[in-house]
Amino acid sequence: MKRKSLFALSAVVVVAAAALVPVLWSGGDNLHNGTAVAATPADQAALIKKGEYLARAGDCIACHTVRGGKQFAGGLPMATPFGTMFTPNITPDDQYGIGKWTQDDFYRAMHTGRSKDGSLLYPGFPFTSYTKVTRADSDAIYAYLRSVTPVNVPSRPHELKFPFNQRNMLIGWRTLFFREGEYKPDPTKSVEWNRGAYLIEGLGHCGMCHTSINAMGGPVSSAAFAGGLIPLQNWYAPSLTSNKEAGLGDWETKDIADLLKTGVSNRGAVFGPMAEVVHNSLQYMSDEDINAMATYLKTIPQKSEAPEPLQLETSEKFGGELLKQGQKIYADNCAKCHAENGLGMPPAFPPLANNQSIQMPSAVNPIRMVLNGGYPPSTDANPHPYGMPPFAQALSNQEVAAVVTYIRMSWGNHGTAVSPQQVSDLRSAPLD
Incomplete structure (x- = not known):
């Protein structure tokens, strides 16, 4: 098939930044024999360290930190076909951040795409992927975000065109494209494979770029990981399902792992948006997790056909x-x-x-x-x-x-x- 124009071929990606990657606070209590007991400083430190690692895996800093600005203070503009969105302040500031959020508030945002007040979050915040994150991991990320320095800076309002500035329209979108639920391990696969699937499909939200998006901003499930143009960035996220593009079926697992961890391998190098992902996120992940991701990526079903051409043709x-x-x-x-x-x-x-x-x-x-x-x-x-x-x-x-x-x-x-x-x-x- 051929597309008539560049945009006709590429589906619209709502890279709109959504309302938040909230912060967590464990409340300082654990349960022991049904009775709340205070968490020890060592327990809390371990939880925060785990949360920092998971926040790196989710690449939270990339969207919620302006270059040269305060960490997690938000304000990063996200140009979309529907207008410009601005990422929110997710530091533990009581006035402008998420200092008054509870663990439950945070988990609800991650799991259901709803803010503290119950309002619907725009799907630029990848809750469609984050819904797969376990409650334990959500609580750890929350604990970490609660530990960062509060920044007393208001979040900038989105500048969306009508009718996309009407949040109630998201009800229809969610009905069509959002399925709530934590990741369920596949018992027929190895522990390593399941860990890789959890990271790729959940915190890593890799499908947001490598899956085509339709005109409503919804993922084309039949084309999962089949690639697509990222509108307004004009970079093409290659297909991971076709060996005519970046399909990984004939790659060695080590080459995939090297590319994820270092940005270079014997098969090539990453540039553009993927280079930022490696720099901000993947290089900090453990070798075990990188190998798990590579193991999962290598098993993505491969298709003989490539996606439709996206460029003007010459004689x-x-x-x-x-x-x-x-x-x-x-x-x-x-x-x-x-x-x-x-x-x-x-x-x-x-x-x-x-x-x-x-x-x-x-x-x-x-x-x-x-x-x-x-x-x-x-x-x-x-x-x-x-x-x-x-x-x-x-x-x-x-x-x-x-x-x-x-x-x-x-x-x-x-x-x-x-x-x-x-x-x-x-x-x-x-x-x-």
């Missing part, structure tokens, strides 16, 4: 001209790092030959990398990553289209030619 004749022009541009600008044969020098310089992310139907990501460059995330295991220089100022739209066409169609790659018009459309796309 066969013009595509041949671009290919020839791109060969010289590659030799002059790219071969030093990625080699004449496209095999690169992994993991520092990823291979382009037989690289599924290069030849998948959507050419959005390779075009953006040539235009804007970038770095994999800096992680403990890879503190000084090698970067890709930007060529937006050095190459014209046709030259960028030519070199991307060349790398998509050379060394046995089976990609198609791309249009200079698509390069022009992406040249002005936001970098974040």
Whole structure:
């Protein structure tokens, strides 16, 4: 199938920031033989440490902290097709944060998508995934958030277009797209597999980017993990279900784990939004949890077909001209790092030959990398990553289209030619 336009192919993602990732407070009591007893400082410290780890796994800091701002004070703008949303203050401030929230309030937000006052939260807050988080883990995250420094800053109101600013409309959305319930382990699978599924489907909320979203902002369940364009960010989250894209069925588990933990592996490197996920979240996770996630991801059912093309097409004749022009541009600008044969020098310089992310139907990501460059995330295991220089100022739209066409169609790659018009459309796309 082919889509008529870039947006016609991509489903609308409500990356709207929702009302909160509330904070927890254990109340300082435990139950012993049915009687409330005070938690020891050691117990509370252990709970807070566990909560900090889980909050990292959920990547809470990425949405609730403005670059250069106070941690968890909110205010990060989230542009969506429906307007701009702003993430809330989730520090334990009594006036503007969640200082007066209880454990039950917090769990209700995580599990049911309702705020302390019972109002419905927008699905940009990933409660559709967080509903799978256990009560024990929710309480631990709550304890951690209660331990951070309060910030007396009000949350900025959302700026949504009518009728999307009417929260009561969410009742219909929830009926169609939200199923409440904690994760239930699959008894036919290993403990490691179930742990990976819990993290990927729950706290990690990976499906929010890697699953297509329809025009109502709801996930297309039949296309789970099949990839899609992230609107207004203009990055393509590749399919994890097709080996014609980033399907992981033929990857070694170690390569998947390396990519998650460090941002680089012998199969490639992460850039764009995924680099932020690795930097803020995944690099801090234990090797055991990373391996569990890799184990689960490797078993996602693979499909032979790739998603629909997402770019403008060129004529066969013009595509041949671009290919020839791109060969010289590659030799002059790219071969030093990625080699004449496209095999690169992994993991520092990823291979382009037989690289599924290069030849998948959507050419959005390779075009953006040539235009804007970038770095994999800096992680403990890879503190000084090698970067890709930007060529937006050095190459014209046709030259960028030519070199991307060349790398998509050379060394046995089976990609198609791309249009200079698509390069022009992406040249002005936001970098974040």
